Amino acid sequence: MKQKLKIIVPTILITFVLTLGAVFLAAWLILGPDGISVTESLALVNLRFVGEYKINEVAGAAMDGMVKSLNDRWSYWLDAEGYKNQKENRSNSYVGIGVSVTYQKGKGLYIKSVAKGGPAEQAGLVAGETILKADGVSLAQLDLEKSYLLIKGEAGTSVDLEVSGADGTVRTVTVRRDVVASEPVSYKLLENGAGLVTLKNFYDRSADELKAAVEDLRGQGAKAIVFDLRNNPGGYLTELEKMLDYLLPKGPVFRSKTRFGNEDVVESDSSCVKMPIAVLVNGDSYSAAEFFAAELREQGWAIVGGDITCGKGYFQQTYPLLNGGSLSISTHTYFTGKGVSLIGTGVVPDPLVKLTDDQNALLIAGDLTPENDPQFQSVLTALGF
Numbered sequence: 001m002k003q004k005l006k007i008i009v010p011t012i013l014i015t016f017v018l019t020l021g022a023v024f025l026a027a028w029l030i031l032g033p034d035g036i037s038v039t040e041s042l043a044l045v046n047l048r049f050v051g052e053y054k055i056n057e058v059a060g061a062a063m064d065g066m067v068k069s070l071n072d073r074w075s076y077w078l079d080a081e082g083y084k085n086q087k088e089n090r091s092n093s094y095v096g097i098g099v100s101v102t103y104q105k106g107k108g109l110y111i112k113s114v115a116k117g118g119p120a121e122q123a124g125l126v127a128g129e130t131i132l133k134a135d136g137v138s139l140a141q142l143d144l145e146k147s148y149l150l151i152k153g154e155a156g157t158s159v160d161l162e163v164s165g166a167d168g169t170v171r172t173v174t175v176r177r178d179v180v181a182s183e184p185v186s187y188k189l190l191e192n193g194a195g196l197v198t199l200k201n202f203y204d205r206s207a208d209e210l211k212a213a214v215e216d217l218r219g220q221g222a223k224a225i226v227f228d229l230r231n232n233p234g235g236y237l238t239e240l241e242k243m244l245d246y247l248l249p250k251g252p253v254f255r256s257k258t259r260f261g262n263e264d265v266v267e268s269d270s271s272c273v274k275m276p277i278a279v280l281v282n283g284d285s286y287s288a289a290e291f292f293a294a295e296l297r298e299q300g301w302a303i304v305g306g307d308i309t310c311g312k313g314y315f316q317q318t319y320p321l322l323n324g325g326s327l328s329i330s331t332h333t334y335f336t337g338k339g340v341s342l343i344g345t346g347v348v349p350d351p352l353v354k355l356t357d358d359q360n361a362l363l364i365a366g367d368l369t370p371e372n373d374p375q376f377q378s379v380l381t382a383l384g385f
């Protein structure tokens with residue numbers, strides 16, 4: 001028995017040393033001496049620093065410096081809470097009461113719309129009412145964000161809202177918070193026969209909802225489709241690819257390259273949507289949004305109106321971190337089907353029409369009607385309406 005122990009113990013030690021050496025060698029090859037020194041420095045701070053500090057703040061500052069030194073405006077990192085909120089937003093759902101609001105200083109939150117089937121509708125709230133208080137706290141002197149935080153909460157909890165109707169009648173309503181689906185696509189058929197499809201982002205369900213909107217409008221007899229992608233932040237490449245495949249004829253619609261030069265090409269099939277199309281963009285049409293416009297115009301499938309887009313040409317991959325946060329870094333450059341990069345140029349619309357500050361504020365608030373929207377009217381004219 002002792003003889004066996006004499007053999008086993010050295011074997012375990014040798015295996016441990018070899019494993020440790022392999023790990024160190026791998027770290028050296030991947031991180032290099034500078035990268036290992038960062039880890040070493042954090043360990044020394046954690047073990048030897050005599051003053052008061054918070055290791056998460058030290059690590060966060062190190063992450064800030066690392067990402068900033070990449071000199072890439074598109075790369076970023078999020079802490080655990082930020083990453084959780086991001087995933088919620090990108091799912092096109094959220095925990096809340098299901099209302100779209102604007103802030104009225106000195107009053108509270110004016111309800112513009114109520115989500116169908118959501119908690120607010122179930123509690124009897126309607127568009128046109130104003131939320132004056134949340135759990136007894138007046139919203140009159142708070143801003144939109146602080147008011148929103150009072151109403152937002154965990155699913156299954158309730159909030160008491162004091163609400164004023166259009167006639168001035170004040171009542172108290174208890175609303176139970178729940179998961180609410182937000183619609184990435186809205187659409188309508190205008191009197192002149194043009195279909196307006198507003199795409200808010202390229203996250204979950206956006207491609208399927210865009211297809212459904214177009215098919216419904218075609219069924220209603222739409223003579224043309226206008227896609228409004230202004231103030232659209234972009235989103236998932238997979239959603240963009242599905243949209244381009246649905247709309248465009250057979251051929252390459254997206255190209256990307258890694259840092260090593262490996263190229264990937266996405267092809268559309270022969271099925272497509274054949275009808276007059278226009279796309280509206282502006283300086284806040286990012287990533288997938290501006291690419292959507294660029295690719296449709298490149299193939300002669302649409303005219304593009306509005307204002308010049310941001311000019312992005314990298315896409316990011318998000319990597320979850322052990323602390324619950326995430327790191328998103330640019331991993332690919334991308335190009336149109338014909339190999340054109342948008343970096344530094346963006347998409348220059350034709351017709352190019354700029355909104356006034358007042359018109360842009362109305363657009364952001366969702367209150368700029370098609371009749372009073374010069375960018376929308378310019379593409380209607382270009383389409384022959």
